[in-house]
Amino acid sequence: VPRRVINFSPGPAKLPEKVLQQASKEMLNYDNTGLSVMEMSHRSAEFSKIMSTAEADLRDLLNIPDNYKVLFLQGGGSGQFAAIPLNLMNLKPARVADYKITGAWSSKAAKEAEKYGKVNLVLPETKKYTGIPCKSTWNFHPEASYVYYCDNETVHGVEYDHVPETNGVPLVCDMSSNFLSRPFDIKKYGVVIAGAQKNIGCAGVTVVIIREDLLGYTLPECPIIFDYKVQVGMNSLYNTPPTYSIYIMGLVLNWIKEEGGLEAMYERSLIKARAVYDLLDSSDGFYHCLVAPNARSRMNIPLRIGGPEGVPELEKKFIEETQKCGMISLKGHRSVGGIRISLYNAVTVEETLHLVEFMKEFMAVNR
Numbered sequence: 001v002p003r004r005v006i007n008f009s010p011g012p013a014k015l016p017e018k019v020l021q022q023a024s025k026e027m028l029n030y031d032n033t034g035l036s037v038m039e040m041s042h043r044s045a046e047f048s049k050i051m052s053t054a055e056a057d058l059r060d061l062l063n064i065p066d067n068y069k070v071l072f073l074q075g076g077g078s079g080q081f082a083a084i085p086l087n088l089m090n091l092k093p094a095r096v097a098d099y100k101i102t103g104a105w106s107s108k109a110a111k112e113a114e115k116y117g118k119v120n121l122v123l124p125e126t127k128k129y130t131g132i133p134c135k136s137t138w139n140f141h142p143e144a145s146y147v148y149y150c151d152n153e154t155v156h157g158v159e160y161d162h163v164p165e166t167n168g169v170p171l172v173c174d175m176s177s178n179f180l181s182r183p184f185d186i187k188k189y190g191v192v193i194a195g196a197q198k199n200i201g202c203a204g205v206t207v208v209i210i211r212e213d214l215l216g217y218t219l220p221e222c223p224i225i226f227d228y229k230v231q232v233g234m235n236s237l238y239n240t241p242p243t244y245s246i247y248i249m250g251l252v253l254n255w256i257k258e259e260g261g262l263e264a265m266y267e268r269s270l271i272k273a274r275a276v277y278d279l280l281d282s283s284d285g286f287y288h289c290l291v292a293p294n295a296r297s298r299m300n301i302p303l304r305i306g307g308p309e310g311v312p313e314l315e316k317k318f319i320e321e322t323q324k325c326g327m328i329s330l331k332g333h334r335s336v337g338g339i340r341i342s343l344y345n346a347v348t349v350e351e352t353l354h355l356v357e358f359m360k361e362f363m364a365v366n367r
């Protein structure tokens with residue numbers, strides 16, 4: 001068996017080994033069908049069971065009530081950046097939506113929404129995303145159809161530590177990069193979307209959870225595969241769903257349950273993130289954290305080495321040496337630079353502590 005590396009990728013990301021082992025065991029012959037899941041009809045009894053079990057496990061993990069519908073769609077988070085305004089812009093006649101922009105991904109979502117209605121920017125505009133601006137600066141539109149935000153900004157490492165209050169306006173959230181890493185109350189939301197390829201599976205499937213009363217406002221120009229009401233009516237089977245990705249997601253959901261559910265994921269994420277942030281904060285500026293303390297992500301930690309702007313030779317050396325030690329995908333996003341450590345559900349505490357130990361030694365040698 002080839003040795004596995006320690007994968008700190010921002011996504012697609014590490015999967016639990018148990019999941020990969022089970023998938024490999026079932027690759028040629030799933031549950032005595034004589035077929036791989038990849039080769040099955042999406043309307044077969046076997047696949048229907050895979051899909052309904054995945055939905056039941058998700059409902060169980062999040063306590064999703066019956067008036068919320070669950071979809072497994074294609075098109076990724078980016079597809080949903082369009083699907084959200086196409087389905088919800090029309091909730092009110094003014095066709096305007098509130099967007100809270102805290103990083104690259106909410107910014108992209110707002111740009112896409114501008115094609116289908118007016119976008120009101122709730123937060124003051126900035127090029128540097130390092131936190132969540134304080135309440136006194138917020139500017140909500142009185143006629144907004146919905147309020148949109150990104151719970152965890154994967155590129156900038158900005159994560160909400162609270163659910164935004166909207167005074168009854170439907171709240172729409174992109175949880176692509178922290179979905180199922182902590183419990184949350186779905187009843188506070190109108191819509192939650194999440195691509196699978198970070199915390200809950202491989203690329204290809206996007207989870208959409210939507211409150212029933214928000215269905216039926218879809219703009220006529222909405223592609224039918226993105227029409228939430230059509231897809232709810234057909235159990236996500238209007239077209240061929242990403243069958244294998246749904247199967248892998250099902251295995252991960254089962255793994256999360258076996259590991260102790262969302263409370264366990266949350267606790268583990270705090271231990272991992274604290275180990276890294278504590279080192280950054282005690283490094284006397286050798287490691288420079290980019291995000292304000294109350295908005296620091298548990299999932300993605302961008303940092304610079306050698307000072308606030310980073311020292312390129314040191315950061316290059318860091319990447320090279322971590323790679324030699326079997327730790328990969330630590331390079332920061334090209335728009336931010338430096339280093340980014342991603343600590344999704346499948347990354348273990350041991351793996352994280354291994355990196356922290358490396359970082360301590362690197363600091364001792366290079367400061």
Ligand code: PMP
Binds near residue numbers: 154155174177
């Ligand atoms: N939202 C967030 C928070 C993301 O991190 C990403 C992907 N990195 C996306 C949306 C876009 O997802 P996709 O690539 O599946 O379109």
